[in-house]
Every structure is written in C-alpha cells, then in structure tokens.
Amino acid sequence: MLDLDAGAYGVYVWMSYGLSAAALGGLVVSSLAFARRWRRRAEALEARARETGAGPESRP
Amino acid sequence: MTQALAFLYNPHRFMAFSAWAAPLFGALALGLAAAGLWLGFTAPEDYQQGDTVRIMFIHVPAAWLGLFVYVCLGGASFLSLVFRQALADAAARAAAPIGAVFTALALATGSLWGKPMWGAWWVWDARLTSVLVLFLFYLAYMALRAAIDDEAKGARAAAILALVGLVNVPVVHWSVEWWNTLHQGRTVFAAGGSRAATVFLVPLLLMSLSYMSAFGALWLVRIRGEVWRRRAAAAEARLAR
Numbered sequence: 001m002l003d004l005d006a007g008a009y010g011v012y013v014w015m016s017y018g019l020s021a022a023a024l025g026g027l028v029v030s031s032l033a034f035a036r037r038w039r040r041r042a043e044a045l046e047a048r049a050r051e052t053g054a055g056p057e058s059r060p
Numbered sequence: 061m062t063q064a065l066a067f068l069y070n071p072h073r074f075m076a077f078s079a080w081a082a083p084l085f086g087a088l089a090l091g092l093a094a095a096g097l098w099l100g101f102t103a104p105e106d107y108q109q110g111d112t113v114r115i116m117f118i119h120v121p122a123a124w125l126g127l128f129v130y131v132c133l134g135g136a137s138f139l140s141l142v143f144r145q146a147l148a149d150a151a152a153r154a155a156a157p158i159g160a161v162f163t164a165l166a167l168a169t170g171s172l173w174g175k176p177m178w179g180a181w182w183v184w185d186a187r188l189t190s191v192l193v194l195f196l197f198y199l200a201y202m203a204l205r206a207a208i209d210d211e212a213k214g215a216r217a218a219a220i221l222a223l224v225g226l227v228n229v230p231v232v233h234w235s236v237e238w239w240n241t242l243h244q245g246r247t248v249f250a251a252g253g254s255r256a257a258t259v260f261l262v263p264l265l266l267m268s269l270s271y272m273s274a275f276g277a278l279w280l281v282r283i284r285g286e287v288w289r290r291r292a293a294a295a296e297a298r299l300a301r
Contacts, residue, residue, distance in 0.1 A: 002101050006111035012176050016115045016169040020122070024274065027161050031278050035285035042288045045295035054298040 071147055071287055078280040085277035089270045096266030103259045115173040117263050120248070121271035123166035126194060127232055129159030129275060133201070134226040137219035147283070149215050150290070152222065153205060154282035158275060160198035166191060178242060186235040187243035194232055197225035 006013040048054075096117060106113035133155040139148035170188065171181045182188065201218050208214030231238075236245045247255050254261055 002098075003105075003111075004101060006114070009111045009176055012172045013111055013114050016118060016172045019168055019172075020118045020165055023161050023165055027158060027278060031158075031281045031285070035281050035288065038285050038288035038292055042292035042295060045292050045299065049295045049298045052299065054301060 074147060075284065075287060078284050082277045082280040082284070085273045085280065089273035089277060092266050092270035092273060096263045096270055099266065100263035103263060106260070109177060112173055112176050113260065115169055116260065117267045119166060119169040119173055120264055121268040122162050122169060123191065124268055125271045125275055126159060126163035126166050126191065127229060128272070129155050129162060130194060130197070130225065130229055132279070133159060133198075133222050134229075137222035141216060141219040141223070146290070147287070149219070150283050150286035151279070152219065153215075154279055154286050156198055156201050156205075158278050158282065160195065160202065162271070162275070163191065163195040163198060167195060183242050185241045185243050186239035187232070187241050190228060190232040190235045193228050194225070197221070197228060201225070 100114055100117040103114075105111050133152050136148045136152035136155060139145050140152055167188075170191075174183070175181050201222055204221055205214045205218045208217060235241060236243055248261065248264070256264065
C-alpha cells in the first residue's frame with residue numbers, strides 16, 4: 001500500500017524529495033541544453049569553414 | 061584491455077557509442093527510480109525514525125554518487141595529466157558539475173534528515189565536514205578552470221587539484237570508523253553484511269542504481285557537449301586564420 005502521508009515529518013521528507021527532483025531535473029535540462037547549444041554552433045562553424053575553404057577539419 | 065577501451069579515448073568512436081548509450085542509461089535510470097520509489101513508499105515506517113527513513117532512499121545514493129563521481133573526476137584528470145588525452149580532460153570537466161550537484165544534494169537531504177533525528181541542521185562531525193570538503197573541492201575545481209584563460213594551463217592546474225582532492229575520498233568513507241561521529245556508522249557495507257532490513261535495502265539499492273545510471277547518461281551527454289565545444293573552437297580558429 002502506497003504511503004505518501006509522512007505525518008509530522010512530511011515537511012522534511014517532501015522537501016528532500018522536492019529538492020532532489022528540482023536539482024536532478026535542472027541538471028538534465030542544463031546538460032541537454034549545453035550539448036545542443038555547442039552541437040549547433042560547431043555544425044554552423046564547420047559548415048562555414050567548409051564553404052570558405054578555411055583549412056582542413058581537425059577534431060579534438 | 062587497452063584495445064577494448066579504445067573507444068573511450070577516440071572521440072569519433074566515443075561519439076558513436078554515447079549517441080545510443082546516453083539515452084539507454086537515461087531510460088534505465090527512470091525505470092529503476094520508478095521501481096525504487098514504489099518500493100520505498102510502500103515500505104513500512106521505521107520503528108525508530110518513522111517516515112524520515114524514506115529520506116535515506118535519496119540521501120545515501122546522492123552521497124555515494126558524490127564520492128564515486130569524484131573518483132571518476134580524479135581518474136580522468138590522471139589520464140589527462142599523464143597521457144594528455146583530450147577526451148579524458150573533457151570527461152573530467154564534464155564530471156565536476158554533476159558531482160557537485162550530487163554532493164550538494166547529499167548535504168541538503170542529510171541536513172533535512174538530521175534536523176528531526178538529531179535536533180540540529182548541521183554538526184561539525186567528521187563525516188559531514190569531510191563531505192563539505194568534498195563539495196568545496198568540486199567548487200574549487202570548477203572555479204580554477206573558469207579562472208584561467210589559457211584552457212590547457214587551466215586543465216593542468218585543475219587536474220592537479222583534482223588529484224590532491226582524492227586524498228579526501230578515503231577520509232569521507234572511513235570517517236565514521238576513524239572518529240566518534242554523530243553520523244551513523246557503515247550500514248549497507250558493514251563488516252559481516254548489511255545491517256539494513258531487506259524492506260529498506262532493496263529500494264535503497266534500486267535508487268542507487270538509478271542514480272548511477274542517471275550519472276552515466278548525464279556524464280555522456282556533457283562529454284558530448286564538451287567535444288562539440290572544442291570542435292566549435294577549432295572551426296572558429298580555422299575561420300580566423
């Protein structure tokens with residue numbers, strides 16, 4: 001039986017879960033946004049470099 | 061062994077591997093969290109701690125991951141410093157913010173658990189203090205990288221700092237044995253087997269595996285971001301020539 005009533009300790013239990021969900025959710029969003037932002041920027045710059053013939057591509 | 065792990069330091073192979081591994085780890089993390097939370101909230105209250113025992117299912121995995129991620133950060137820093145592997149440096153840089161969040165969560169949820177059980181939000185106990193030092197090492201690592209304009213120099217300085225910080229890892233782990241602490245001693249990995257009841261141990265292990273999978277997914281995504289960032293910098297340099 002699911003027990004979501006933490007009684008007198010509810011504020012401590014739900015603040016812990018809320019904080020964890022917010023922090024981990026924020027980490028997921030920021031990680032995806034970071035990867036997406038740099039992928040777009042790298043692809044745009046590499047395309048421009050190819051168009052202008054700006055030297056050979058070198059990848060890290 | 062070296063051949064088997066080659067894909068981890070070859071950026072092209074790493075990008076191919078991480079493209080399918082990151083979503084797989086992410087899905088695994090969600091599935092394990094669903095099972096762990098269900099079992100955690102259907103478990104009975106603890107006879108001593110009441111409902112606050114449910115904080116354990118998120119506090120302990122966060123603390124374990126805070127330590128584990130630091131070991132990964134130290135290992136990647138070692139590979140970057142000694143073998144000059146660019147991907148290892150990207151991995152170290154990507155691990156730091158994730159480890160800092162897990163450690164901050166361990167401190168915050170520990171404080172929320174400590175207040176009703178100990179009557180205090182914080183005590184300068186060896187375990188709590190050493191975890192705070194771990195958190196400060198993460199912050200110092202990120203601050204050092206951000207403070208030095210020359211990326212190569214910043215990476216080397218931060219890698220040395222990360223290796224110095226590894227000294228704190230056994231201190232965190234053994235603090236409850238070496239000193240008389242208010243924080244409870246080892247429970248899951250206690251000598252002679254776990255001292256936790258199975259009804260609490262199973263959801264705890266499921267949540268720990270979920271956190272571990274989440275770290276795997278997030279780490280891969282952030283390393284991919286780092287690889288793209290460096291590719292953008294390389295393309296920018298070519299255009300500026």
